[in-house]
Amino acid sequence: MxxxxxxxxxxxxxxxxxxxxxxxxxxxxxxxxxxxxxxxxxxxxxxxxxxxxxxxxxxxxxxxxxxxxxxxxxxxxxxxxxxxxxxxSGDSEVPDQxxxxxxxxxxxxxxxxxxxxxxxxxxxxxxxxxxGAPPDRDPLEITVIGHQWWWEFRYPELGIVTANELHVPVGRTASLTLTSADVIHSFWVPQIGGKRDLNPGSENRLWFTPTEPGVYHGQCAELCGTSHANMRMRLFVDDSASFAQWSAAMRATAAPDSAGVMTFLISGCAACHTIAGTPAQGKVGPDLTSVGSRTTLASSMIPNTPEMMAAWLRSPDSVKPGALMPDLNLDEQRIADLVEFLEGLR
Amino acid sequence: MDAHATTFGVPSRKMAMWVFIASECMFFGSLIATYLSYEGKSLVGPTPREILNIPLTSVSTFVLLMSSLAMVLALEAVQTGNRRGARMWLGAVVVLGGLFLAGQVYEFREFYHEGLTLQQNLFGATFFVLTGFHGAHVTVGVIWMVTLLVMSLRGQLGPERSLDVEVAGLYWHFVDVVWIVIFTVVYLIQ
Amino acid sequence: MAEHPTHETAHAGAHASKGTYWLIALVLGILTLLEVAVFYVPLLHSVIVPILLVLSSAKFALVAMFFMHLKFDKPILTTLFAGGLVVATAIILSMMLLFGTIGPGAHM
Amino acid sequence: MSAHATAAHPPLYAGGLRSWLTTVDHKRIGVLYGVSALFYFVVGGVEALIIRLQLASPTADVVGADTFNQLFTMHGTTMVFLVLMPLSAALFNYMIPLMIGARDVAFPRLNAFSFWTFFFGSVLLNLSFFVGDPPDAGWFGYANLTSKQYNPGMGIDFWLLSVQIMGIASIASAVNFTVTILNMRAPGMSLMRVPLFVWMALVVQVLMLLAFPPITVAFIFLMFDRFFGTHFYIPSAGGTPILWQHLFWIFGHPEVYILILPSFGVVSEVLPTFARKPLFGAPFMIFSGILIGFLGFGVWSHHMFTTGLGAVADTAFSLATMLIAIPTGVKIFNWIATLWGGHIRFRTPLYFAVGMVGLFIIGGLSGIMHASPPVDIQQHDSYFVVAHLHYVFFGGTVFGLFAGIYYWWPKVTGRMIGEGLGKLHFWLMVVGMNLTFFPMHFLGLDGMPRRIYTYATDLGWERWNMIATVGAFLIAVSVLVFFVNAARSLASKTQAPADPWDAATLEWTVSSPPPEYNFAVVPTVNSARPFWLHKYGPTRDISTRTKAQGTPAQPDNPPTRIDLPSPSSWPILAALGLALLGGGALVGLWMVLFGAAVLVFCVYRWAFQPLERTGHPTFGPAPSGGSS
The missing domain is CATH 1.10.287.90 (Helix Hairpins)
Structure with missing residues (x-):
């Protein structure tokens, strides 16, 4: 057999x-x-x-x-x-049962x-x-707040509020407190590690110690509505010197030129946006205090250039579908003024 | 399809009702789990302690328990061909079930006047949905019992149809045991 | 949703007698009375939860065994019911643990 | 048994539309489920193709953001509730009574009601396309994205109402089949003699019974939030959207087993038949199936490792999840052992069954990775998970169900189906499926999240996305080949034999297609493989014995007549009432009340209508088998 x-x-x-x-x-x-x-x-x-x-x-x-x-x-x-x-073929034998x-x-x-x-x-x-507890006993505390469809980053101990571009120093543990202003989002920078959800009404925690300076892609990982795909961010891991420089620049509220502020205020922008040191104290949209220093706009979708800024102001929805920033029907002159003003905020 | 032809010797309809009851355990289990998970998490009042009326609900509970007694006696009467007994006890089930529902309607109205609504807080939402769905089950049961009562009055409910009553009874008793749990975890353990 | 209502005859097994039903009802009434009593005795407030759970489980079991005839019926029916009951209970307990209603950090 | 195979009987599928609408025959209802499911398979497939076209290149503009969200929501909902579940239901309906030696299910009219309720629910879901507002929050519909505030349109309402209606259909059908399998078996068919497919079906029914109520409750809360202004999932009033996640996954994880176990059952029938051996370790297979189902209720939070439940909960759910790998592994080893030492005949059903085993392993192993929270938090909601779930549902369920379709096709249609085209279908599907879904692992590892309609050019995701899209179209071609094959088979004139595969179970003892009454004489079963025993005698030392020509195992002791349930209009009308009641919430209170009135009226008429009416043809004694 x-x-x-x-x-x-x-x-x-x-x-x-x-x-x-x-x-x-x-x-x-x-x-x-x-x-x-x-x-x-x-x-x-x-x-x-x-x-x-x-x-x-x-x-x-x-x-x-x-x-x-x-x-x-x-x-x-x-x-x-x-x-x-x-x-x-032709085998009709029955195997052992x-x-x-x-x-x-x-x-x-x-x-x-x-x-x-x-x-x-x-x-x-x-x-x-x-x-468990972060390895560093004195971590850099950052609060991350998810919004449809952008990221708010707050550094309580540094007094900095910014959006969509997160800066952390290399070698120091960053300890994130995560929450959301509207629906559930999820914080994910693949090269940093796993994700953690941003739940409205409660707080999650996540810590990491970056080991290599660089710029890393991050993105919301929980379906959060129309422009979920566009809710991106950039994580900048800076060496200590440039981080110090960045945070100093962020804290220094340069007195902005008053004509630009006026345009900003009368165009309706101030209803949603804050610019430190001005009457613009809106809380719905990203803090624009030093928007000119960011490398990207619209939750990291487009590079921060005057042309792109103008395109964004002209029609937010065609840059980021579903964007909650309304189209204010600004005329070209006002757009030019605003671009000049905003790009000057550094 | 009668009992003798089935594999377990249990009439299929009776087994189906038990299978359905197992499923209902999960339905009420999920509602109770949510009620307990949200217990004490309301941001505003009224709280259970402020509003739940224990004496009233104790009476309601007793009424529902006694309806279960009437139910088994009705079944017994149908099985033995006691038509008068069947009508009397089925009628008793309908009356007691109706009384329980009336008590619930009264309770809901009272709560509404004291400011507890579905929208008021989590306690209101979880409480009304849990007890409301239980009430809906009682309502279906009462309609079922009325149907059986009418059949009995028309002389259509002889011993050969006692399985109809038995299956309805299983449903009724299950609704009763669910209330035993609700009475304990919602009303007494606050 | 009664299927073929005319063809089945009840499986008249050994059910309890009428007297037993009345007795069970009496016991159920007394247990309910005890439950309510426990609720109103301040002295028992620290142990109210276990007492009430035991009392209501007893009521639950009595109704299921006698009024629903599980004690006299085929074991398969008990198995089916227990399946749903066990999973439902496990889910209730897990959810309470996950939401902090019971377990470490609970207020009870 | 086989003596009646050629007996004349009225053609099973004759009769006009009305006979289909009012049928209570489990075989016809099975066909109705199968045809609906295959139709929706095409619908869901087209949705998938559009999704793949949009993703084929970065910043593509095939559809907009909102449309994309609607497409993947409808794709997921369709494939889960309108394709895989009803396709399994088709096989359950048709085969279970035949395999356990019954003439019908326990409640034939409830069975019709289940189908029509499912059907109207599926229509309601797709009506959302016609009012231009399909749901867009994903098939998992996470709160609070589904709240009125963030989703004011009607799409979510369509979704929650139709899935609830289909849930009622599932529970009704689960009650019916649980009782059928437990209580309607032929004399002598003890539980350990029940075919594996039927066993897995039983586990699935129990899972449906216990898993659908939690999702129903979750939907009720959502409905109250949206229609009545409660705050079950609204954080500003103290509620938490995480409650939805728990209730959804308490349903959702058992649902995974509801989708995969039928396919396990099919493979456990097909492999032994074509290896010409009994299933290796059948008792182990049965118990591992039960264990998978039972454990399935204790692992739901492994879908929530990024939610933030805490280390203790993560650990508990992680370990429980890993345990499921053990019974699943047992199944795979036993399948291989079934092939081992056999004389394997390579027919189309075997191809698909083997394909299922080979592909499911991949999904199973990536599942083990997800059981580990540290790994899962990287892969969660990334394309790695999309790859994983498609290896389970496409590689596992779809291949398994196609194995079943090819295996039972001759039984159901009475026609053989082409082997050449069948194998072509298989190869195209295997290649297409791997081309589509394997690269998704890479995309996930490279950080591509799921449910995004676009991605930037500089991320480097376009190569694998393009390959996946090509694969998806290859799958479409393979499905086309299947339909061509099916059409050719149905058009052919050759009658399929009763037992084309030399199989072991009862359904092969009757003609193809079976007579309306299934068995002229209800068989008495004395083995787990009754037909094999009948053909080959006791299995010991069988290897030298050749096939004995069929002699009836049953003494010809026919009953005087066979009563079959009469067609009834009330189940379909009651189902319509239920659908009007549910869908009416979108129209107005009057519609809800109208639906309720229709439902109650029909239920009463149904309850008081005798199951078997005089005047309906009954069947005389075998072997003449003709209608009287």
Missing amino acids: LVSIRLQTAEAVSRERSTLSKTLLAALLLPIAGCAAVESPDWRTLRPVSDFGVLVLDVYGDLFWWTAGIFVVVELLLIYALVRYRSR VHGFTALEIGWTLLPAAILFFIAIPTVRTIFLLQ
Whole structure:
């Protein structure tokens, strides 16, 4: 019996090398092939620039190799069974009617349990690490408030309020308090680490210590309405010197030229926006105190250039669909004045 | 499809009612879970302690418990072919169920006058939705009982149809046990 | 939603007698009275929750076992009911834990 | 048994539209479910294609932001409630009574009511397209984005009312099938002899029973918030949108198993048939299915690891989630062991079943990653999760259900379906599916969030997005091939044999399609594989024995007549009343009251209408099998 099976298999292999088994193999290994096609992936979540991201990546690494191993073993077993036990044409024999093998089944119940044990340990340890106290005893406290569809960043100890561009110094733990002004949003800078939701009516916390200066892309990760896709941000990890410089500049409220303030006030902008040191104290939209110093506009959608600023003022909705900033029907002269004024706020 | 042909020897309709009751456990479980999760989280009054009328509700609870007694006696009467008893006890279930509902309507009106509405606070919302859906179940039960009573009065409710009464009874008793839980966790444990 | 109302006959198993029903009703009434009494005795306020839970569980069980005939009926019916009941109870407890109604940090 | 296979009987699907509207036959209702589901499969697929076109390149402008949000909301809602659930229901309806040796379900008219309620609910959902305001808050509809303040249009109302109506259909159908499976089995079919597919169906019914009430309650709260101004999910009044997340996922996670277990069941029927062996370790398979269902209720918060529930809750839900991997692993190993040592015949159903095993593993393994909160918080709401869930629902459920469709196609239609086109369908679908969904892992790892209608050019996401879009169109082609194959099969004249696959379960003992009464003589079952036992005798030492030509296992002891339930108009009218009651909330109170009146009236007429009426044809004794 055994011999005959061996003969069959040998025959099958030499005769056909069946296109079927080949294609089957190719199809099921497609994902692996896909992986292999990508040389040394440099995807953002795999290139962390904070202690938080590194902790997360460590657990991911563990899990990846366990699951990849299981994947390869199981798929190979499946393909082997298919190729080895394929019926030849005209074969009307009935195979042995095996109903089960209890010891084996108990075995492959316990095996995954054992593997899970190895996955569970780093998981639980990291959960408590990440949700425990920040490693730095004097972290930089920042409050992040989600809005449809922009980010508000407040530095209570520095007296800074800004939007959409978050600056943190390298090497010092940033401790974020997260909440929302309207619907649920989610704070996510992939290279920093995992996300944490911004829930209206309650506060969440998240800390990380950036390790590499640079500018990193971040984005809201919880569906929050029309322009969810456009709720982006930039995280600037500055070296200590430039962070000090930035925060000093932010705190220095340059007396803005009064003509510009006047245009800003009579155009209706002040109903929603604050500019420190002026009567404009609106709380609905982003704080514009030093908007001229930002690199981007409209929750990091467009570069901060006079042309783009003008386009944004002309028709907010066509830049960011659903934008809550109304189209004020400003004439070109007023737009030019406002652009000049706002770009001057540094 | 009679009892002898079924696998478990239980009439399918009776089993279906039990299956439905299991599902209802989750329905009321979710409502109760929400009530308890939001307990004490209202931003403004009135609070349960200020407003819940324990003497009134104790009487209501007693009325509903006694309706369950009437229900089993009605079933017993139908099974033994006691038509007079069936009418009397089904009538009693209808009256007691109606009394319970009347008590609830009175209670809701009182609360409304004391400033507790659906919109007032979380207590109002969770309380009215939980007890309101229970009341809706009682209402359906009362309509069902009236139907059975009319059938009985027309002489259509002989012993051969006692399963109709038994299944309706299971529903009625379940509505009663739900109230046992609500009375305890909403009214007595504040 | 009664299906085929004419064809089934009740499975008249060994139900309790009328006397038992009256007795159960009496016990239910007394338990309710006890519950309300516990509510009004200030001395018992520290242990009111466990007492009330025990009393109402007893009422629940009596109605289910006798009025709903689970004690005399096929075990499959009890199994079905218990399935829903257990999952529902577990969910209520988990939600209370998650929302801080009970457990660490609760006010009760 | 097979003696009646060729007996004359009235054609199952004859009769005009009215006979379809009033049918209470489980087979016809199964067909109605199947046709509706396949129709919505096309609708949901077109929605997906538009989504993929929009994402194929950065800053594309195929549809606007709002339309995109509506499309993925409708795609998700459609695929979950209008495709995968009813497609499973189609197989349940058609096959369960046949597989357990029953003539119909326990409550045939309730069954019709379930279908029509589902159907009207699905129509109501899609009506939102015609009033130009489809829902746009995602199929998960997280509060408080669904509140009146942030979503003032009617879309959310359409969504919440129609899903609630379909939920009632699901609960009604779950009650019906739980009782059918438990209580309507043929003599001798103990629970351990119930076919795996039926077992998984039973677990699914219980999950529906227990999972739909919480979502109903969540919807009731949302309805009260939107219609009556309560504050269940409104933070300014002390409520929390997180309550919605809990209630939704208490439903939502069991729902995942509601969607995948039917497919597990199909594969557990198909693999043994084509390997010509019994299912390896059937009791383990049954218990692991039950365990998956049970554990499914204890893990809902693993969808909420970014919500901020705290380290203790995260740990508890993480560990509970990991436990589910154990019974799932058991299933996969047992399937492979079923193939092991068999004589595997490579027919189309086997292709899809094997494809399901091979692809589901990928979704299962990425699921294990998500069980670990530190990993999950990176992957949550990113395209990695989109990849994961499509490997589970497309690789797992869709492939499994297609295995079932090909497997039972001859039984249902009485026609064989083309092997060549079937295999082409399979290969196109495998390649298309991997091309579409595998790159999404990479996109997720590169930080692409889900549910975004556009992305900037400088993020480097366009290559994999373009590949995914190409894959999606390949899937569309494969589905087209399926429809061509189906049409050719239906047009062909060759009658399918009763038992084309040499299978082991009861449905293959009757003709294809089965007679209206299913079994002329209700079989007596003495094995988990009654038909196999009948064909091959006791299974010990079977390897040398060749197939014995069919002799009836049953003593010919026919009943005098077979009473079948009569068609009834009341279930469909009651379902219409329910839909008017629910949908009426969008029109006005008068419509709600009108719907309620219709519902109550129809329920009364239904309750007092005898199930079997005189004058309806009954069937005489077998083997003549003709109508009398």
